[in-house]
Amino acid sequence: MSAQQQISTSVESDERQRLLSLERLTQRLHLKNNIASGILALITLLGALLFILIVIKVLWDGIPYLINPDFYGSTGTGTVGQQIFNTLYLLILSEIILVPIALAAAIYLVEYARQGPLVTVIHFAAETLAGVPSLVLGLFGYLVFATVLHLGLTRLTGTLTLLCLNFPVALRLFEDALTSVAREQREGGLALGSTKWHMIRTVVLPSSLPGIITGIVLSAGKVIAEAAALIFTMGSSNPSNVYTLNPMISTDNLTIHIWYLKTVGAGTIPDNVANAVSAGSAALLIIILLVINIGSRSIGRLIQRKVMAA
Amino acid sequence: MAANSVNVKTENTNTARSIGTRRGRLSDQIARGIFFVCAVLVVVIIFGVFVFLGINGLQMFKDPAARNFFTSSSWDPSADSPSYGALGFILGSVVTTLLSIIIVAPIGFGMALYMTEMAPRWVNALLRPLLEVFTGVPSVVIGFLGLVVLVPWIANIAAPIAPSAANAGNGWAAATLILVIMILPTVVSVSIDALRAVPDSVREASLALGSTRWQMMKDAVLPAAATGLGTAIVLGMTRAIGEALAVSMVLGGDIHLPAKLLTPSVLFQPNINITNAIVLYFSEASGTERNGYFMLGFVLLIISFLFICVSRYIASRSVYK
Amino acid sequence: MEKQSQRPAYLAQNEVEINPLNKTQVENLPEVSKEAQHMGSFDPTKTLKTDATTKIDVQHTNFFYGAKQALYDVSLPIRDRQVTALIGPSGCGKSTFLRTLNRMNDLVPGARVEGLANFDGFNIYDPKTDVVLLRQRIGMVFQRANTFPKSIFENVAYGLKVQGKPQNVIKERVEKSLHGAALWDEVKDRLNTSALGLSGGQQQRLCIARALAVEPEVLLMDEPCSALDPIATLKIEEMITELVKDYTIVIVTHNMQQASRVSHFTGFFLSGKLVEVASTADIFEHPHHKETEDYISGRFG
Ligand SMILES: Nc1ncnc2c1ncn2[C@@H]1O[C@H](COP(=O)(O)OP(=O)(O)OP(=O)(O)O)[C@@H](O)[C@H]1O
Ligand SMILES: [Mg+2]
Numbered sequence: 041m042s043a044q045q046q047i048s049t050s051v052e053s054d055e056r057q058r059l060l061s062l063e064r065l066t067q068r069l070h071l072k073n074n075i076a077s078g079i080l081a082l083i084t085l086l087g088a089l090l091f092i093l094i095v096i097k098v099l100w101d102g103i104p105y106l107i108n109p110d111f112y113g114s115t116g117t118g119t120v121g122q123q124i125f126n127t128l129y130l131l132i133l134s135e136i137i138l139v140p141i142a143l144a145a146a147i148y149l150v151e152y153a154r155q156g157p158l159v160t161v162i163h164f165a166a167e168t169l170a171g172v173p174s175l176v177l178g179l180f181g182y183l184v185f186a187t188v189l190h191l192g193l194t195r196l197t198g199t200l201t202l203l204c205l206n207f208p209v210a211l212r213l214f215e216d217a218l219t220s221v222a223r224e225q226r227e228g229g230l231a232l233g234s235t236k237w238h239m240i241r242t243v244v245l246p247s248s249l250p251g252i253i254t255g256i257v258l259s260a261g262k263v264i265a266e267a268a269a270l271i272f273t274m275g276s277s278n279p280s281n282v283y284t285l286n287p288m289i290s291t292d293n294l295t296i297h298i299w300y301l302k303t304v305g306a307g308t309i310p311d312n313v314a315n316a317v318s319a320g321s322a323a324l325l326i327i328i329l330l331v332i333n334i335g336s337r338s339i340g341r342l343i344q345r346k347v348m349a350a
Numbered sequence: 351m352a353a354n355s356v357n358v359k360t361e362n363t364n365t366a367r368s369i370g371t372r373r374g375r376l377s378d379q380i381a382r383g384i385f386f387v388c389a390v391l392v393v394v395i396i397f398g399v400f401v402f403l404g405i406n407g408l409q410m411f412k413d414p415a416a417r418n419f420f421t422s423s424s425w426d427p428s429a430d431s432p433s434y435g436a437l438g439f440i441l442g443s444v445v446t447t448l449l450s451i452i453i454v455a456p457i458g459f460g461m462a463l464y465m466t467e468m469a470p471r472w473v474n475a476l477l478r479p480l481l482e483v484f485t486g487v488p489s490v491v492i493g494f495l496g497l498v499v500l501v502p503w504i505a506n507i508a509a510p511i512a513p514s515a516a517n518a519g520n521g522w523a524a525a526t527l528i529l530v531i532m533i534l535p536t537v538v539s540v541s542i543d544a545l546r547a548v549p550d551s552v553r554e555a556s557l558a559l560g561s562t563r564w565q566m567m568k569d570a571v572l573p574a575a576a577t578g579l580g581t582a583i584v585l586g587m588t589r590a591i592g593e594a595l596a597v598s599m600v601l602g603g604d605i606h607l608p609a610k611l612l613t614p615s616v617l618f619q620p621n622i623n624i625t626n627a628i629v630l631y632f633s634e635a636s637g638t639e640r641n642g643y644f645m646l647g648f649v650l651l652i653i654s655f656l657f658i659c660v661s662r663y664i665a666s667r668s669v670y671k
Numbered sequence: 672m673e674k675q676s677q678r679p680a681y682l683a684q685n686e687v688e689i690n691p692l693n694k695t696q697v698e699n700l701p702e703v704s705k706e707a708q709h710m711g712s713f714d715p716t717k718t719l720k721t722d723a724t725t726k727i728d729v730q731h732t733n734f735f736y737g738a739k740q741a742l743y744d745v746s747l748p749i750r751d752r753q754v755t756a757l758i759g760p761s762g763c764g765k766s767t768f769l770r771t772l773n774r775m776n777d778l779v780p781g782a783r784v785e786g787l788a789n790f791d792g793f794n795i796y797d798p799k800t801d802v803v804l805l806r807q808r809i810g811m812v813f814q815r816a817n818t819f820p821k822s823i824f825e826n827v828a829y830g831l832k833v834q835g836k837p838q839n840v841i842k843e844r845v846e847k848s849l850h851g852a853a854l855w856d857e858v859k860d861r862l863n864t865s866a867l868g869l870s871g872g873q874q875q876r877l878c879i880a881r882a883l884a885v886e887p888e889v890l891l892m893d894e895p896c897s898a899l900d901p902i903a904t905l906k907i908e909e910m911i912t913e914l915v916k917d918y919t920i921v922i923v924t925h926n927m928q929q930a931s932r933v934s935h936f937t938g939f940f941l942s943g944k945l946v947e948v949a950s951t952a953d954i955f956e957h958p959h960h961k962e963t964e965d966y967i968s969g970r971f972g
Contacts, residue, residue: 560834
């Protein structure tokens with residue numbers, strides 16, 4: 041330090057000048073940086089508040105109805121017991137159809153197919169199908185399942201339409217789950233002399249189970265939330281008795297019910313009842329989705345731990 | 351003798367094993383076939399969607415009255431001389447989609463930037479699940495909330511400039527804001543993925559040259575993530591243009607486009623778009639009108655398809671995957 | 672046995688590590704050395720100033736990646752307008768040390784530094800230090816080329832744009848620093864094409880040019896020649912001997928010849944400790960520690 045102070049040439053003072061201007065420059069840069077950071081933080085805060093307030097609002101308005109046991113009954117206009125049953129029915133039926141098909145397709149793509157035009161085409165098709173608006177798929181379901189296949193407006197038609205809607209989503213999630221199984225594990229399986237299918241059953245599927253469960257749970261969320269694809273394929277009103285496993289009847293579900301009460305069916309029941317039912321159902325749906333989203337992670341993790349332990 | 355019996359034994363086990371593997375191969379073949387059919391099913395479905403909607407939609411043009419589908423904005427199937435101009439519906443979808451993406455893009459990118467580059471861990475821990483829930487939120491829930499909260503609120507604010515104070519809350523403005531809520535989570539999530547795909551070495555390079563964090567984001571990270579962010583925009587638009595029930599619940603329109611289009615008040619009166627028309631009138635319609643709604647669906651399908659192609663094209667040009 | 676030969680040298684401190692790969696490299700090198708002799712400036716002993724002022728005075732630095740300590744009590748003066756080379760086996764902490772000098776380790780979550788690095792009257796490690804200003808004064812070339820996915824011109828101009836320099840200055844400096852990094856002739860006709868289209872060695876030189884463009888006082892170079900062919904390496908070395916007239920340079924290298932060709936001072940690191948630091952000639956000819964001697968002679972076979 042002292043040596044530095046002793047030398048005092050014009051070069052030195054040039055350096056000082058340069059340093060001073062650099063210091064001024066960085067002051068400006070810091071100011072801009074702070075302003076920009078503040079704006080970004082503010083945007084995020086407002087965005088987050090928007091979503092948090094929506095959740096709070098929906099729950100706040102809906103929970104008073106949810107805690108009333110009559111809400112889940114099936115008599116009278118202010119009840120959603122039937123809709124809950126229909127939603128569950130639809131959920132289970134669509135998963136029963138969706139999971140094997142999507143899993144089989146994923147197995148083909150990951151385990152059997154060779155990279156080539158066919159895989160590209162299938163992936164492109166899946167991506168395109170995932171981008172088709174659900175209302176358009178509803179029209180398609182109406183044309184093909186309800187009309188051409190003469191299934192009419194029924195739970196089955198709705199389920200098949202939901203299959204089209206969820207297939208690409210589930211396919212991608214299942215594919216991810218299968219690819220995540222390490223290559224050594226597969227090769228270990230094949231080296232034991234078993235066939236590929238045997239290897240898939242005994243090695244790949246068990247170890248990709250957490251990912252598969254996540255896929256199932258997430259597609260379940262989509263089934264529960266869907267309405268647009270169903271109004272032309274499953275209907276928007278209920279027969280006298282919905283508590284049946286018959287897939288050939290036309291019913292609504294929770295989401296369709298909200299839509300119906302607030303639009304087409306507005307006026308069939310008093311406005312305050314419609315609002316009450318909608319608020320309660322909305323809260324119920326949001327709660328289910330929250331549980332599903334948080335649950336899918338922890339279930340996946342839980343199963344992973346079990347599989348590891350076994 | 352002893353040697354012989356050993357030979358026989360190995361032969362026996364050999365045949366047994368080969369039967370076993372043959373059976374294994376057969377089941378392998380069958381399984382493979384089934385899997386193949388399921389995989390190809392995706393292609394069949396999307397093909398079917400195009401074919402069925404296309405055939406049924408295009409059939410409307412057998413009716414000479416439908417010739418003005420792409421050239422007129424007057425949709426009046428029940429008039430004495432019916433008119434099938436769909437431009438009004440298309441305009442509605444395009445306007446609300448564009449407005450919403452214009453609002454969503456800066457907010458979405460801002461949130462994604464903050465969450466990937468600046469936020470403390472707990473912010474992400476809170477927001478990521480919330481965003482995920484909202485990417486799959488039932489559109490009717492948002493639509494209902496729109497009816498209860500948003501529409502009265504807009505009506506209050508916009509009443510002075512709207513043609514009818516009572517209906518000032520319905521229309522494109524409300525639909526746009528609903529779309530903002532519906533697509534913001536998607537845009538943020540995809541943008542976050544895009545920003546995460548930018549390797550840290552890019553950030554290091556920028557900071558080592560004496561940039562501030564903001565300069566790093568603006569000049570290094572955002573440009574490096576440009577393709578991914580483009581995909582986020584296109585995916586957001588795909589969702590927006592196809593969104594049906596939530597939008598339909600707050601639009602409040604029927605089949606008529608407002609007379610004066612080039613004033614701000616056009617946003618604050620009951621108005622129309624493609625999905626609203628299908629949702630409201632499809633189930634009652636017949637003949638040319640019904641095919642008209644299929645045609646509207648087909649138009650939506652083509653637009654979504656183009657969006658997907660664009661997003662694939664953009665993604666194919668990305669540097670980091 | 673095989674396993675042992677793969678171990679880094681510091682795990683077998685008393686053995687002389689003879690790596691066949693290095694041997695072949697050494698055998699190939701004489702050609703290059705001849706060429707080096709033609710370039711007259713390649714003799715650091717001529718420019719060595721043992722009384723040069725200390726640009727950065729690093730004292731008692733400890734560094735931790737979370738719980739794992741990577742540097743132990745490192746004290747090392749970095750002399751003004753001299754080249755300081757850091758050598759040592761892989762994983763010994765050279766990069767870590769280099770990155771503490773312009774606070775790049777701030778980006779590593781959980782990283783922590785203790786000690787003092789006096790640079791122009793302030794402590795680099797002080798949390799209050801303005802890292803933006805610091806990094807504008809202490810530039811860095813990374814071990815792996817980290818080009819921006821932008822055009823060649825944009826890459827070099829980046830730091831200048833950050834500083835808000837006017838367009839004509841940018842143009843001039845971009846050309847000057849591309850010359851300096853021995854890259855100009857190869858890229859002058861395609862300045863506006865993507866930098867990712869360059870070869871690995873060209874990208875590394877582009878990163879050097881980018882760091883030069885902002886004219887830092889100190890230039891930290893982490894194995895700048897690891898991806899370069901001998902000719903490009905020589906060009907960089909020539910560039911370093913040129914630059915050191917105005918800049919202070921710290922260079923990490925695995926190449927002993929390189930250290931002796933370009934550096935005035937050399938520090939030898941082993942397992943996170945600075946074993947010794949002295950003028951390069953001293954280190955190579957009269958190392959004070961056995962480890963240093965083993966390492967150097969091990970490399971020389
Ligand atoms: N981000 C990190 N987190 C944890 N440990 C790290 C990190 N980076 C480096 N290390 C460890 O710190 C030690 C020093 O690493 P460093 O990169 O400084 O070595 P180096 O001398 O540069 O080696 P090389 O010659 O291979 O580049 C190593 O043991 C390494 O494993
Ligand atoms: Mg290193």
